Amino acid sequence: MYTYVIRKLILAVPVLLGVSVLVFLIVHLTPGDPARLLAGPEAFEEDIQAIRVRLGLDQPLPVQYGRFLGGVLRGDLGTSFRSGRPVAEEIAARFPYTVELATVSLVVAIAAGVLVGVFSAARQNSLWDAGTMGVALMGISVPTFWLGLLLMLLFSYYLGWLPASGRGGPLWTRAGLESILMPAIALGSPSAAVIARLTRSSLLEVLSQDYVRTARAKGLPERVVLYRHALKNALIPVVTVAGLRLGALLGGAVITEQVFAWPGVGTLVVNAINARDYPVVQGTVLLMATVFVLLNLTVDLVYALIDPRIRFD
Amino acid sequence: MGFARRLLRSKQAVIGGGLVLALVVVALLAPVLAPEGYDAQDMSKSLLPPGPGHPFGTDMFGRSLLSRIIWGSRVSLQIGVLAMTISLTVGATLGLISGYYGGTLDRILMGFMDVLLAFPGILLALAVVATLGPGLYNVMVAVGIQGVPQFARLIRGATLSLREKEFIEAVRAAGARDLRIMRRHVVPNVVAPVLIMASLDIGSAILSAAGLSFLGLGAQPPLPDWGAMISQGRHLLRSAWWVGVFPGLAILLTVLGFNLLGDGMRDVLDPRLRL
Numbered sequence: 001m002y003t004y005v006i007r008k009l010i011l012a013v014p015v016l017l018g019v020s021v022l023v024f025l026i027v028h029l030t031p032g033d034p035a036r037l038l039a040g041p042e043a044f045e046e047d048i049q050a051i052r053v054r055l056g057l058d059q060p061l062p063v064q065y066g067r068f069l070g071g072v073l074r075g076d077l078g079t080s081f082r083s084g085r086p087v088a089e090e091i092a093a094r095f096p097y098t099v100e101l102a103t104v105s106l107v108v109a110i111a112a113g114v115l116v117g118v119f120s121a122a123r124q125n126s127l128w129d130a131g132t133m134g135v136a137l138m139g140i141s142v143p144t145f146w147l148g149l150l151l152m153l154l155f156s157y158y159l160g161w162l163p164a165s166g167r168g169g170p171l172w173t174r175a176g177l178e179s180i181l182m183p184a185i186a187l188g189s190p191s192a193a194v195i196a197r198l199t200r201s202s203l204l205e206v207l208s209q210d211y212v213r214t215a216r217a218k219g220l221p222e223r224v225v226l227y228r229h230a231l232k233n234a235l236i237p238v239v240t241v242a243g244l245r246l247g248a249l250l251g252g253a254v255i256t257e258q259v260f261a262w263p264g265v266g267t268l269v270v271n272a273i274n275a276r277d278y279p280v281v282q283g284t285v286l287l288m289a290t291v292f293v294l295l296n297l298t299v300d301l302v303y304a305l306i307d308p309r310i311r312f313d
Numbered sequence: 314m315g316f317a318r319r320l321l322r323s324k325q326a327v328i329g330g331g332l333v334l335a336l337v338v339v340a341l342l343a344p345v346l347a348p349e350g351y352d353a354q355d356m357s358k359s360l361l362p363p364g365p366g367h368p369f370g371t372d373m374f375g376r377s378l379l380s381r382i383i384w385g386s387r388v389s390l391q392i393g394v395l396a397m398t399i400s401l402t403v404g405a406t407l408g409l410i411s412g413y414y415g416g417t418l419d420r421i422l423m424g425f426m427d428v429l430l431a432f433p434g435i436l437l438a439l440a441v442v443a444t445l446g447p448g449l450y451n452v453m454v455a456v457g458i459q460g461v462p463q464f465a466r467l468i469r470g471a472t473l474s475l476r477e478k479e480f481i482e483a484v485r486a487a488g489a490r491d492l493r494i495m496r497r498h499v500v501p502n503v504v505a506p507v508l509i510m511a512s513l514d515i516g517s518a519i520l521s522a523a524g525l526s527f528l529g530l531g532a533q534p535p536l537p538d539w540g541a542m543i544s545q546g547r548h549l550l551r552s553a554w555w556v557g558v559f560p561g562l563a564i565l566l567t568v569l570g571f572n573l574l575g576d577g578m579r580d581v582l583d584p585r586l587r588l
Contacts, residue, residue: 015427015428015431018425018427019431019432022429026440026441027444029444030444137569138565138569141516141520141565142561142565142568143523143561143568144524145527146543146564149547149550149557149558150558150561152550153550157550247434248433249433249434250433250436251434251435252435252524254434254435254436255524258527270528273443273528273530274529285439288433289433291433292431292432292433
């Protein structure tokens with residue numbers, strides 16, 4: 001088991017390095033000259049060159065990457081072209097809100113998904129089963145930003161129950177809960193659908209196993225069989241998928257934040273792209289990818305903990 | 314051919330296939346089906362609700378939403394199919410090389426796939442479009458790159474398992490060249506899983522591209538892109554809900570079609586297949 005953990009940890013390092021290289025390359029291979037952009041249309045060549053030197057843009061690419069990586073490891077993600085503030089500072093102000101949205105969405109998705117999946121599996125091949133799985137299929141086919149707009153139309157404009165945009169406050173306040181509800185549902189729906197489908201198929205597979213037949217033959221009530229024996233094992237793959245979905249949620253939050261004006265890192269990155277503020281784009285993408293890699297690592301480790309087959313391999 | 318016949322028995326595949334076929338027909342016959350061109354502006358008809366003459370209403374430039382959605386089917390289909398083609402060709406090539414030659418090359422290539430997979434959601438596509446600039450073809454490339462790892466892994470897996478088989482040794486001993494082996498032996502075995510993955514990938518490519526378009530990074534106006542239309546509709550939600558709602562419905566039905574088709578194919582092939 002420990003070799004499994006150590007191996008996973010070691011393998012994560014080249015991936016993280018690769019991510020940093022890729023992000024650096026993508027951003028630095030942009031057509032156009034940032035120094036010229038910064039200097040403005042009326043600048044002299046000497047000024048542009050001076051800016052170039054100041055930003056280190058006159059160095060060969062590998063040297064620039066080295067400086068970039070060195071900075072990253074020290075927590076310096078560069079300076080925003082637009083605001084002049086350190087990128088790390090801009091991100092740090094907003095990232096917690098994105099994490100908040102993604103986490104709440106995941107919780108909603110898991111709760112709804114598992115419930116629906118169990119419901120469906122218990123009524124296999126019935127109309128209920130077909131109906132809920134049909135809804136689940138729609139859940140993974142729907143654009144989340146459109147779903148968000150529909151929710152907004154219904155619950156904000158027609159019914160007036162929930163605020164249309166913005167973050168009302170911390171999660172534990174009523175205003176905060178009201179404002180996070182729609183974004184979380186919109187963002188979490190595809191994940192809920194995926195989890196529902198997976199829970200159903202996983203549970204059905206587990207229920208056909210021999211040890212379940214044994215439990216039933218022992219005379220245990222169906223409920224005990226379902227919850228105590230079957231569900232625990234059926235949920236193992238769901239854990240892995242939940243971890244992966246968190247990544248999709250982090251990525252998808254970028255769009256959902258635009259719809260609901262959620263003050264997260266998504267709005268930051270979209271504005272940065274439109275303003276050609278490359279350090280911000282670079283820093284944000286790098287951070288999100290790193291978080292995702294570490295997240296997957298954690299999921300792998302948790303998976304090892306709960307699936308005894310891995311432990312004794 | 315038995316595969317095709319079994320496919321017709323799957324309700325999902327039939328419904329999905331029907332939706333996809335409908336999309337293709339609409340896209341091909343757009344000039345005939347659409348009441349107007351996609352940029353036929355008429356400010357006197359601005360923001361009319363659904364009614365006679367304009368079943369889906371009009372946008373702020375007086376353009377018929379029905380027309381724009383019909384024309385937009387071409388854009389969506391193009392994006393989906395071309396992005397998937399990029400993912401498939403690049404991914405399959407890398408997977409084939411990786412699985413067949415193995416060793417360090419395999420590790421490097423798969424490591425690169427891991428790096429691509431490390432970007433959550435559309436973040437990779439977002440970064441690529443940020444670099445290349447907005448536009449239909451840039452979105453296609455960006456989304457295409459995003460889909461490479463899954464095809465690479467699929468083909469690599471198939472190639473690896475085939476490499477184990479002894480008849481490959483025999484064929485090599487008989488002097489067949491590597492490429493020929495790959496072509497004649499690996500390819501027939503992967504057709505079905507690749508078809509499934511392709512269908513599902515077109516659906517997800519359309520969704521990703523719609524998201525990028527919604528952010529303003531996709532097809533530029535006046536091109537009729539469903540995602541961009543929803544973005545316009547966002548600001549008019551209170552006053553003219555139809556501008557944002559109908560394009561989204563189109564996306565939903567389209568992606569649903571590809572997903573149903575893929576699911577149906579998967580059920581026919583092997584219900585236990587976790588793709």
